[in-house]
Amino acid sequence: MPHILIVEDETIIRSALRRLLERNQYEVSEAGSVQEAQERFSIPGFDLIVSDLRLPGAPGTELIKLGEGTPVLIMTSYASLRSAVDSMKMGAVDYIAKPFDHDEMLQAVARILRDHQALKSNLGATPEHTTGAQPVSDKATDTSNGEIGIIGSSPSMLELYSKIRKVAPTDSNVLIQGESGTGKELVARALHNLSKRAKAPLISVNCAAIPETLIESELFGHEKGAFTGASAARAGLVEAADGGTLFLDEIGELPLEAQARLLRVLQEGEIRRVGSVQSQKVDVRLIAATHRDLKTLAKTGQFREDLYYRLHVIALKLPALRERGKDVLEIAQAFLQRQSARIGRSDLHFAANAEHAIRQYPWPGNVRELENAIERAVILCESPLITAELLGIDVELDDMEDDDFDSSMSNSAQTSNNSHEPTEDLSLEDYFQHFVLEHQDHMTETELARKLGISRKCLWERRQRLGIPRRKSGAVNG
Structure with missing residues (x-):
């Protein structure tokens, strides 16, 4: 049974996380600070350390050195995301932004433990292959395509593997297309791991998960005083990916203003922080993914046509599981x-x-x-x-x-x-719409997703595609 150390100074969060992990067959120890962890435990003896970034006394990144090779998963508030990226450069195996749901945490823990075990048993594996915050829905590794990390030998997948191997060593922009849940994140990781940038960061951004009002400053950074609440200058995630790869998931959700800034990165190789008049050079390879038809969005003015053609240098299509x-x-x-x-x-x-x-x-x-x-x-x-x-x-x-x-x-x-209400005359999308409208007033988004057998992200994507608005805040919160 894997033994996990939780280091978190907030008792409520620490206790809740301990209960979650223990319910899922993990042995758990806990501490409220790095110092307490040192005093009570032999830190290198754990299989995984899950630590908050900001702790009383020493920061959570101190555990990277103290763990002597034990993987460290850093937890951080969304406002400290760039600090989490810095912690990965220091050796943290991954980061997870608060607030996170239970599935997200369990998936991250399972993937890190699996990857670490694979690294120990495979002398040819390299630690940088575990860099980056990625979903784990389809992270199983196939023995015949181990360097790509996708299971399957159907003709469409063999063709995809061949394209990945050809495209990865280049610096060309790549657009990954496919339905939700097909493994677009995994293809992006394979492209990065097989490229000359493999030892540099792979920075992953879900464009659909960042509020529209914050996305420009999150991606491109901002100067002190650029807007209300900007009390200090901060680098953006594009800047954090300098020398490595930037993966923009659900790029079709990117606002037009942010698209214009991204186009400048691709054309000029430079960024300008929000509120700044000076530009700075960046060396970033862009990989984008979407389940939407960007060409149609471009024709209707919802996506910049010039950006679409910049992204569409190489397109990889992921087949649906069916x-x-x-x-x-x-x-x-x-x-x-x-x-x-x-x-x-x-x-x-x-x-x-x-x-x-x-x-x-x-x-x-x-x-x-x-x-x-x-x-x-x-x-x-x-x-x-x-x-x-x-x-x-x-x-x-x-x-x-x-x-x-x-x-x-x-x-x-x-x-x-x-035993349930009749659904035999409903298509899958009709059933989805019927179920969500029927139950969303008394179920949270997490509960809805679990009942439907999908992730919260997938639930959000289907709401967008089918035009089902999320219920306004009230008695039930997701």
Whole structure:
């Protein structure tokens, strides 16, 4: 069982994080400061250290040296994001911005522990391959494509691997296109890791997650007094990526004003902080990702056409999981092994009807939804056999036809489905819209996402695509 040290001076946060990790089969110790951690524990003996950046006395980054190679995950408030980037340059393996939801923290912890174990067991691996704050929905590593880090051998994926290997060594801008949950972040990491910039930072920014009023100062920095609350000059995330790679996820959500500034970075190789009259040179490779059609947005004036053509030097298209054939079962098996190891079980395996369900279900949330479904099934199963019902995808089970499919299981799924309100006439998007509108007044965004088997980010993206506004603040907060 992995042993994790939490160093956090706020008792409420520390206790909540401890309970979360212990519920997920981790052994946890805690301290309120670096000094207390030194006095009570042998710090190098832990498998992972999760520490707040700002602590009484010494900062959390001191634990990087004290850990003697133990990975350190830095927690920081959003306002201190650049400080977190600096801590990564000092050797922190990753950072996570507060406030974070439980899934986000658990995913980060699982990925770091897995990557660190892989580094210890593979002498050819290099520490910089774990640099950058990335989601972990599809971070399973394939033995035949280990340097790329994606499972699957379908023709479309083999073609993608070939393109990644060709594109990575160049400094060309790359636009990654694909549905939510297909692994765009992972492709960006592969491009960075296989490039000549691999030892420099990979700075990851979700453009959809930053308030529009803050995004220019977050990306490009600002001078003291540039706006209300700008009490000191601060560097932006583009500046933090100097010499490395900047990954802009959901670039279609970037406001037009910020697009103009980004275009200057690409054309001139320089930035100008908000409130400054002076420019400074930066050397950044840009990788952008989107699930939206930027060309159509450009035609309607919602995205700068000149920026679109600058980004579209090389385009990589990620296929949806439903288009990847037998890859889905291979990925499912990898997730099952990972989740089984996490709870200390080695006897779990899929029933025939579960494998059939996995093959037939269209996985609108792609790899991320598949991982959530398998995690749920592993938690709920009471025997070694994981059946289709445990996957929580029985909304679509009635549509499956296969001679090998167990009829009794089919009838059970039918009964389970009929216990809810009828959905057989609804498309997946209709079902999503119906469910969200029905339950959003009494469920948080996190609860909605969990019930739908998707992440909060995916829930937000689908709201945007389907035009379903988030309920105004009231009794329930997400």
